[in-house]
Amino acid sequence: MPVFEYAPAPESRTVVDIAPSYGLFIDGEFGEAGDGKVFKTLSPSSEEALSEVAQAGAEDVDRAVKAARKAFTAWSALPGSERAKYLFRIARIIQERSRELAVLESLDNGKPIRESRDADLPLVAAHFFYYAGWADKLAYAGYGTDPKPLGVAGQIIPWNFPLLMLAWKIAPALATGNTVVLKPAETTPLSALFFADICRQAGLPKGVVNIITGDGSTGAELVAHPGIDKVAFTGSTEVGKAIARTVAGTKKKVTLELGGKAANIVFDDAPIDQAVEGIIGGIFFNQGHVCCAGSRLLVQESVQDELLDALKRRMGTLRVGDPMDKNTDIGAINSAEQLARIRALADAGEAEGAERWAPECELPSSGYWFAPTLFTGVTQAHRIAREEIFGPVLSVLTFRTPEEAVAKANNTPYGLSAGIWTEKGSRILWMANKLRAGVVWSNTFNKFDPASPFGGYKESGYGREGGRHGLEAYLDV
Amino acid sequence: MSERLSVLKTYKLFVGGKFPRSESGRVYEVTTAKGQWLANAPLASRKDARDAVVAARKAFGGWSGATAYNRGQILYRIAEMLEGRRDQFVHEVAEGEGLSKAKATAQVDAAIDRWVWYAGWSDKTAQIAGSANPVAGAYFNLSSPEPTGVVTLLAPQDSSFLGLVSVIAPAIVNGNTAVVVASEKSPLPALSLAEVLATSDLPGGVVNILSGRTAEIAAPLAAHQDVNAIDLAGADAELAVELEKASAENLKRVLRPQPVDWAADPGTGRLLAFLEIKTVWHPMGA
Numbered sequence: 068m069p070v071f072e073y074a075p076a077p078e079s080r081t082v083v084d085i086a087p088s089y090g091l092f093i094d095g096e097f098g099e100a101g102d103g104k105v106f107k108t109l110s111p112s113s114e115e116a117l118s119e120v121a122q123a124g125a126e127d128v129d130r131a132v133k134a135a136r137k138a139f140t141a142w143s144a145l146p147g148s149e150r151a152k153y154l155f156r157i158a159r160i161i162q163e164r165s166r167e168l169a170v171l172e173s174l175d176n177g178k179p180i181r182e183s184r185d186a187d188l189p190l191v192a193a194h195f196f197y198y199a200g201w202a203d204k205l206a207y208a209g210y211g212t213d214p215k216p217l218g219v220a221g222q223i224i225p226w227n228f229p230l231l232m233l234a235w236k237i238a239p240a241l242a243t244g245n246t247v248v249l250k251p252a253e254t255t256p257l258s259a260l261f262f263a264d265i266c267r268q269a270g271l272p273k274g275v276v277n278i279i280t281g282d283g284s285t286g287a288e289l290v291a292h293p294g295i296d297k298v299a300f301t302g303s304t305e306v307g308k309a310i311a312r313t314v315a316g317t318k319k320k321v322t323l324e325l326g327g328k329a330a331n332i333v334f335d336d337a338p339i340d341q342a343v344e345g346i347i348g349g350i351f352f353n354q355g356h357v358c359c360a361g362s363r364l365l366v367q368e369s370v371q372d373e374l375l376d377a378l379k380r381r382m383g384t385l386r387v388g389d390p391m392d393k394n395t396d397i398g399a400i401n402s403a404e405q406l407a408r409i410r411a412l413a414d415a416g417e418a419e420g421a422e423r424w425a426p427e428c429e430l431p432s433s434g435y436w437f438a439p440t441l442f443t444g445v446t447q448a449h450r451i452a453r454e455e456i457f458g459p460v461l462s463v464l465t466f467r468t469p470e471e472a473v474a475k476a477n478n479t480p481y482g483l484s485a486g487i488w489t490e491k492g493s494r495i496l497w498m499a500n501k502l503r504a505g506v507v508w509s510n511t512f513n514k515f516d517p518a519s520p521f522g523g524y525k526e527s528g529y530g531r532e533g534g535r536h537g538l539e540a541y542l543d544v
Numbered sequence: 545m546s547e548r549l550s551v552l553k554t555y556k557l558f559v560g561g562k563f564p565r566s567e568s569g570r571v572y573e574v575t576t577a578k579g580q581w582l583a584n585a586p587l588a589s590r591k592d593a594r595d596a597v598v599a600a601r602k603a604f605g606g607w608s609g610a611t612a613y614n615r616g617q618i619l620y621r622i623a624e625m626l627e628g629r630r631d632q633f634v635h636e637v638a639e640g641e642g643l644s645k646a647k648a649t650a651q652v653d654a655a656i657d658r659w660v661w662y663a664g665w666s667d668k669t670a671q672i673a674g675s676a677n678p679v680a681g682a683y684f685n686l687s688s689p690e691p692t693g694v695v696t697l698l699a700p701q702d703s704s705f706l707g708l709v710s711v712i713a714p715a716i717v718n719g720n721t722a723v724v725v726a727s728e729k730s731p732l733p734a735l736s737l738a739e740v741l742a743t744s745d746l747p748g749g750v751v752n753i754l755s756g757r758t759a760e761i762a763a764p765l766a767a768h769q770d771v772n773a774i775d776l777a778g779a780d781a782e783l784a785v786e787l788e789k790a791s792a793e794n795l796k797r798v799l800r801p802q803p804v805d806w807a808a809d810p811g812t813g814r815l816l817a818f819l820e821i822k823t824v825w826h827p828m829g830a
Contacts, residue, residue, distance in 0.1 A: 524820050
């Protein structure tokens with residue numbers, strides 16, 4: 068029992084006004100789906116229905132693509148300096164409305180307000196600000212003196228960072244002169260629909276951004292639509308492969324940001340306290356719903372006991388519960404379906420002989436929750452060491468030599484990210500060189516910035532988002 | 545007095561730095577453009593393709609780990625070796641493609657020059673494709689290009705030597721290793737190139753060359769889980785779709801076929817197509 072208990076510090080919901088229903092945002096107007104179908108979006112922390120949104124069908128996808136095509140002519144012909152101003156406007160409006168959007172995001176997604184407020188929203192605004200500046204400087208980006216946009220981009224984003232993934236997709240697309248049809252995830256459609264209102268406030272020409280809500284079938288219609296020139300997808304490797312098959316033989320350019328199974332590698336000379344914080348952030352940030360989460364801890368055998376003791380002690384201080392409470396570290400699991408998947412994989416971990424541990428923590432009675440969990444005695448053959456869990460579950464493996472750490476870290480079909488913890492600079496550079504991953508965090512973890520490229524090797528997908536490299540995905544190069 | 549009977553060459557595959565016959569024991573007839581017999585080329589099998597991937601994977605660590613300076617010198621060495629055997633290639637290209645000696649010479653000269661051009665790229669790619677990123681925080685943040693791994697190259701069908709060199713050189717210069725499927729109709733320049741590669745300090749397995757039916761050899765390579773990328777230059781439209789679909793299984797990087805003027809400045813397209821960008825973060829502080 069701690070000496071002092073935390074008093075609840077809830078953020079107010081009154082800053083956000085959620086309508087009972089939302090239509091599709093096509094050609095600057097909200098309207099119902101052609102066949103009138105709708106679905107509900109729930110708050111994962113309470114299972115309360117927040118709103119009803121339209122389920123876009125094939126006909127709606129077609130309308131959206133046509134609207135984007137129509138808008139493309141004028142938008143791509145606009146001087147880059149003018150496109151830049153629209154993006155700067157959007158960045159500013161996001162900053163102005165960031166509290167409203169953070170609350171909305173936490174309600175619809177279940178993530179702690181501390182994260183939506185301090186991580187997601189500042190990054191969302193920063194992405195628009197960063198790419199705004201590229202719009203009139205594309206000739207200097209290294210893709211030729213007069214790089215051209217592709218046309219209409221079909222963009223499909225996941226539920227883990229709804230607004231941030233929207234920013235990653237829309238900002239570079241618009242900066243380079245493309246128009247977009249974006250489909251947010253089925254369980255987290257609201258912030259994208261609020262973004263439509265930001266486009267209105269910014270005076271963005273109609274049809275440049277179109278938002279269509281729906282499930283996987285809507286996404287599949289969008290990917291297959293002959294009127295799009297580019298597919299950008301963030302989500303599971305399984306769906307990524309299906310998309311790669313769908314676009315085979317077409318002229319559509321594709322970027323895929325898929326799953327990961329990152330190794331967070333801790334050497335015996337690592338600063339243990341900092342490493343523990345990095346491991347905690349690496350796997351429990353956003354309930355572990357992070358494709359680059361450090362879900363495999365590789366610890367050098369000689370410091371295993373010391374590190375695990377410190378890690379368990381720190382896990383015991385994590386506060387799980389109401390996402391709207393400013394003291395909450397771990398919020399709700401995004402959906403009942405995702406919770407079932409996490410449970411199934413954690414059970415498989417136990418069944419295959421790994422040892423399961425979780426701190427004592429009381430979980431709310433309604434909503435979807437999973438306590439922060441640690442598995443020790445994990446081998447490379449265990450499912451929890453091979454499959455992406457996408458939840459607050461950490462698998463601990465050990466190693467003796469740097470070579471063994473590299474071999475184990477690379478022993479996965481994924482290649483998105485990795486972490487290295489050691490005080491030895493030469494070892495960091497050697498390891499960073501050997502690891503087959505698109506992002507390597509050394510003595511830090513889960514850092515993001517619009518100026519920094521992000522994306523994976525191998526089955527973690529193709530292409531990079533962010534930075535100068537992120538422009539390539541939307542240019543005809 | 546009768547004219548001297550020339551000594552014909554037995555053409556073989558090039559796998560892991562060695563010159564095996566096809567495991568299948570099969571050959572096929574290669575003719576001039578007019579249909580006269582030139583040689584029996586090995587008709588590589590699925591097993592040969594898999595062996596080539598194993599050799600390419602084995603060579604990847606050493607080749608990608610070599611310094612850019614070293615790789616550049618080896619590519620330049622290939623140009624040196626080719627220069628000395630220029631006439632042989634002119635002869636093979638002229639016969640295989642039905643070109644005049646002058647035209648074939650132009651092709652071979654351009655191919656040699658292309659090795660020289662790419663040799664100079666090895667230590668420059670990181671500077672044009674990498675970047676130091678000004679992130680908002682006290683971090684050192686650097687992005688650098690790295691080779692993507694084992695690359696399958698379906699050599700162009702219509703340009704048996706210049707086209708071939710134009711797909712191999714950019715793929716390997718930055719550290720990838722390659723399994724090459726030669727032009728089906730005119731494979732001889734590719735098989736002779738292997739002899740040059742074998743004597744150019746290029747480590748065995750960095751380039752592996754197979755001849756035979758493109759569709760037959762390409763199918764297992766596109767489906768192979770240990771191949772990281774595929775260049776479909778030599779695939780016809782129908783085969784390209786099939787191979788791109790198969791490549792989705794492990795998300796191979798795919799370079800779709802497109803019309804290319806092999807004599808034109810190649811640009812950086814093929815050079816950058818088979819690279820990954822790795823970004824490393826480290827905190828800064830005293």
